[in-house]
Amino acid sequence: MKTLLIGEYREGKLLDSTYELLGFAGQLGAETAMLLVGSDSQLPACGGTLYLADASQCGEYNPDLHKQLILDAVQKENPDYVVFLHSSYGWDLAPRVAAKLRVAQVSEVIGLAEGGFEVGCCNAKMRRTVKPATPKAVITIQAGAFAPQQPGGNPSVQKVTASVMSNVTFTGYEPAEAKDVDLTRAEVIVTAGRGVGKKENVPVIAALAKALGGELGASRPVVDAGWVEHSHQVGTTGQTVSPKLYIACGVSGAIQHLAGMKKSDFIVAINKDKDAPIGEVADVLVVADVLQFVPALTAKL
Amino acid sequence: MLIVVCIKQVPDTTQVQIDPVTNTLVREGIPFIVNPYDTHALEEALRLKDRFGYRVAALSMGPPNAEATLKKALALGVDRAILLSDRVFGGADTLATSNVLAAAIRKLHDEFDRVGLVLCGKQTIDGDTAQVGPGIASRLNFRQLTLVDRIVNLDSVGRKIRVSRKLEGRHEIVETPLPAMLTVVRELNRPRYPKVPLRLAAAEATVEVWNNQVLKLDEQNIGLKGSPTWVSKIFSPERAKGEILGDGIAEPAAATRMLIDRLLSKDLLAL
Numbered sequence: 243m244k245t246l247l248i249g250e251y252r253e254g255k256l257l258d259s260t261y262e263l264l265g266f267a268g269q270l271g272a273e274t275a276m277l278l279v280g281s282d283s284q285l286p287a288c289g290g291t292l293y294l295a296d297a298s299q300c301g302e303y304n305p306d307l308h309k310q311l312i313l314d315a316v317q318k319e320n321p322d323y324v325v326f327l328h329s330s331y332g333w334d335l336a337p338r339v340a341a342k343l344r345v346a347q348v349s350e351v352i353g354l355a356e357g358g359f360e361v362g363c364c365n366a367k368m369r370r371t372v373k374p375a376t377p378k379a380v381i382t383i384q385a386g387a388f389a390p391q392q393p394g395g396n397p398s399v400q401k402v403t404a405s406v407m408s409n410v411t412f413t414g415y416e417p418a419e420a421k422d423v424d425l426t427r428a429e430v431i432v433t434a435g436r437g438v439g440k441k442e443n444v445p446v447i448a449a450l451a452k453a454l455g456g457e458l459g460a461s462r463p464v465v466d467a468g469w470v471e472h473s474h475q476v477g478t479t480g481q482t483v484s485p486k487l488y489i490a491c492g493v494s495g496a497i498q499h500l501a502g503m504k505k506s507d508f509i510v511a512i513n514k515d516k517d518a519p520i521g522e523v524a525d526v527l528v529v530a531d532v533l534q535f536v537p538a539l540t541a542k543l
Numbered sequence: 544m545l546i547v548v549c550i551k552q553v554p555d556t557t558q559v560q561i562d563p564v565t566n567t568l569v570r571e572g573i574p575f576i577v578n579p580y581d582t583h584a585l586e587e588a589l590r591l592k593d594r595f596g597y598r599v600a601a602l603s604m605g606p607p608n609a610e611a612t613l614k615k616a617l618a619l620g621v622d623r624a625i626l627l628s629d630r631v632f633g634g635a636d637t638l639a640t641s642n643v644l645a646a647a648i649r650k651l652h653d654e655f656d657r658v659g660l661v662l663c664g665k666q667t668i669d670g671d672t673a674q675v676g677p678g679i680a681s682r683l684n685f686r687q688l689t690l691v692d693r694i695v696n697l698d699s700v701g702r703k704i705r706v707s708r709k710l711e712g713r714h715e716i717v718e719t720p721l722p723a724m725l726t727v728v729r730e731l732n733r734p735r736y737p738k739v740p741l742r743l744a745a746a747e748a749t750v751e752v753w754n755n756q757v758l759k760l761d762e763q764n765i766g767l768k769g770s771p772t773w774v775s776k777i778f779s780p781e782r783a784k785g786e787i788l789g790d791g792i793a794e795p796a797a798a799t800r801m802l803i804d805r806l807l808s809k810d811l812l813a814l
Contacts, residue, residue: 374773411717
């Protein structure tokens, strides 16, 4: 079995998640070749063939051009799977490649299963095993779902380029809105989930964060409801964090949230439902009403 | 110019429950909603209609009861609402679904009005695949712009669109000629509520239903037969649970003490 892994550079830097692609291929027991649009000043430490295109010529993202580079590499390698990360890059590019190759796509894979790939659905309450029925398939893997392969080795680099007419004109990047809190640097994060009930209850959670010298985090539903600013959001559409202590208050634990915080050193979940998915990653779980328990805890600190 | 919005009726996944015996989704009594991301696509289409006078058609593929979802779109002000419903469309994965939607868009383009924009939510909340919008773009050979959080400019004379795409930690500004397919994120806008006169009119208005006698698609490309991914199993994930500390409901004070002791023993309270 063979995989063509599509690694990623962002703002000129090779992403660490490239090693998760290698970890995924390792779990499959597959041979690997990789394609990167980046620069030879930063190469991944891994074996196998590396098709390297120059981002200064091909753009950090140019859908038509990058698609062509991938199709060229598919032609040479004839892989069983073309594998992306489920990032904005893979999100946009993977379906283009799947359509052009006329093959199945499986999105946001979180694990391998007998007879296929495991993906989450229905807000992480359920999982599905999906099997591609075409000889080849395009896969995107969820960030954090596969343990990264240890860096090691030197790829055999083949420089590649492509030229295609593109209908999309890139005019520039704009920075995201200024964050009023950088959760990635926080040592303690106390997160408010839907279980806090309403906006007026958020200060209860914020008070615990303050008492512990930490920052307030929030799950997506809480941000979507306008209870907490987006800059506090933890998860794949917010910030990915790994503090020393993470306390999830009334957070059920959608898979996108778990992906953003499961690397925290010590995770406490406070939740009414002992079966909530947050229990999957928590070190300890307190089954309690958040609005009774959290103030009581804060008062004792 | 016609703007087509693709919307899907989905179970409210915040309310789905697992049957502990059969380990499957309990479907009874779960309310259906319009896929939340699609409501932002709908809102943006209506804003473009308000501003430029474009016509808007809402499309949905689903069972007959998905008519309710399209009624909501009519109540918000779309000009046409079309339900793509047929037994042979059933069991479709993302590819087969995009074949049906693309065929319906092509038909609208040929028989009703030139389609300049197709708007979709960035993903659905039940399937989470984010493949249908791009699939439509590929089949129609429309430009694909995913994760759009702002339409910077729509030049209806020059027939081009400039958008901001929401990436990790930054936005990408790109421009492309029409026709284009956009998938949109929540930051794009705040959806409106239906106004009473429109709601009353919607109650009277009919949702058109197109089956495969209308679309005339080869059955090899639709429904279960046209689906290159197979779902072999749907199940509730098993979990290695964290240790449960005390009983926070019956004895909150004891549980508080246990948690503080645990945090102290891990040296986590002096941070």
